[in-house]
Amino acid sequence: MKGVLLVNLGSPDSTDPEDVKRYLDEFLMDGRVIDLPKWLRTLIVKGIILNTRPKKSAEAYSRIWWDEGSPLIVLSERLRDKVDDMTAVPVVLAMRYGNPSIKAGLQELYDKGVKEVLLMPLYPQFAMATTETILVLAEEVRKQHFPEMSFTNVPAFYNHPDYVRVLAESIRDSLEGKDWEHLLFSYHGVPERHIKKSDITKSHCRIDGQCCKTPSPAHQYCYRHQCYETTRQVAEYLELKQGTYSTSFQSRLGIDPWLKPATDKTINGFAEKGLKKLAVVTPAFVSDCLETLEEIGLEADEEFKERGGEEFHLIPCLNDNEAWVKVIARWVDEWAHQPEVRVN
Template identity: 55%
Template sequence: MEKQFSKSEARNSKKGILLVNLGSPKSTDVKDVKEYLDEFLMDERVIDYRWIFRALLVRGIILKTRPAKSAEAYKTVWTDKGSPLIVITEKIQKKLQKLVDVPVEIGMRYAEPSIENGIQRLADKGVSEIVLFPLYPQYAMSTTETVIEKAEEVRKKKFPGVKINYIQPFYNRDIYIDCLAESIKEKLPENFDALQFSYHGVPERHIYKTDPTKTCNLNDCCSRDDNPSHQFCYRHQCYKTTESVIERLNLPKEKTIVSFQSRLGKDKWIEPYTDETLETIPKKGIKNLAIVCPAFVSDCLETLEEISVEGKEEFLHAGGENFHYIPCLNDEDRWIDVIRTLCEEKLDEFYLV
């Protein structure tokens, strides 16, 4: 039986924060990239086929060729200190640690440092109540949900005496929207024809699978304020983030674009697709483009290579003239303040047991 915490115990327990990001290969070596992709793509919440079919697809097809290609891509973004995503997350940890009086550790959903390692480091410091922050603004089966499921699996198996409070998706929180809008505003070029919001894509079936209300139809429901599926709908949350940011920036809607990147395989993913959009908009008169990726809070392969390099090539080849990538929030001080606020809210909840 798991330990139950009384209010007095909660006040006397030591608390800590665990920041969880996606993860990265240990190096750009093909072997390390293959190991990372195997763990990532074999996650049933990323490729949601039955195990045997998932294994046939991932280990029988994808891992035969993709690791070598991905290794080359990683080499273009790798830093002297390692993976940009890991390096940035470590910077966030250090900055946050200076602002809070509880221990702060990091964990990755895939590869190292793992979620288990992060919980262990906190437990070694006497922490029994953890605020776990999945660093994803919007909710998706392949991001927030898989982090929580993995953390709960680890907690129940290895740390049954530890209690975890999870920070929920913050895609519509004013403090986050203000932070994102301010960051974008500072980096927008003076002259641009459109601002494109490119979100990581997911298969359409994921939207339906994560909707316990069964009210989502992927059509007009995203624009309705009262649809009960919104708290689980990744697509709605992406559009809501965009809507809120352009309102803060006072941009006309016709000067903004929403698209979804990184699709895998032949299944139907949520549309419109980023690559196809970049290839068609120059023909519509959009020659000067600014682009931002608000599904990510830390720059990584999907932003630095897929968008800033490949996306730029696609746009310019199609007739575009100027392509301006706007970096993620990374370790900006204003973003660290948002993280601190959201974490402190959850830390306070421990006292309300």
């Protein structure tokens, strides 16, 4: 029997600082998130970050928390339910960090009699700290607890025509009737070293402005290339004029070099240069979460207007958009009736 495991990032169980601390501990101690030697990662995370950040993060979560719970969890559950209703195989949801865990998700599928699993990380672009860490942990859990199961992994879908279409149409729908001067594609940032570590050629990625435009096998796992390619294809679909859109990277952590340009500096710079009406879309996420609702929807909005901006439009993630649900359901059904998944 076949089944599907959708996997998203995760969220604290509540806005209580202790729950946030527990979540941050699991998240930041992941060696693919902070890829430092374990002794140094432990010193930084448990010795510094977990003694200072949970309270501040809890306050940030409180600003966007819904009555039903974490927006990311609620939206992911809605997506799961709608896809499950449209497909012939069971669809289960898990989180890389927090609850429900990947082990719990696989257990639920196992209890339903599922032996063949379509594993779908809910990230359009591949990155060490997102897709890779999900695939690695899921395989570890499978080997230890469900050895009779087999996985088919959904590859990064950043350039799949279905994804590009539904993302572009969601942007068009969100901005219909709104006046805007510039559309910013803001992706979650990663350290530059992650890009080079993911380079399977060990020589292509130089982060010099040209390598992402030069064809290479490295692009299969290059987060930076995939982000810029998503922007390019969506802009082409929407027939956006050059100069009316751009790409940036948000959520820096630590002092090491991260992908540039930085979203906060970019948005503030727009306002300081006299731009009045800005729209922002966050295509590294398919579900709205702290990084979209609070970091962009509240903080960036406030800073933009403090510097002279007038209108700030945050475009929602795909969430449980009906067109997006239909795309996933079709991918699932194609896989269920084919020997290999056909999403690329």
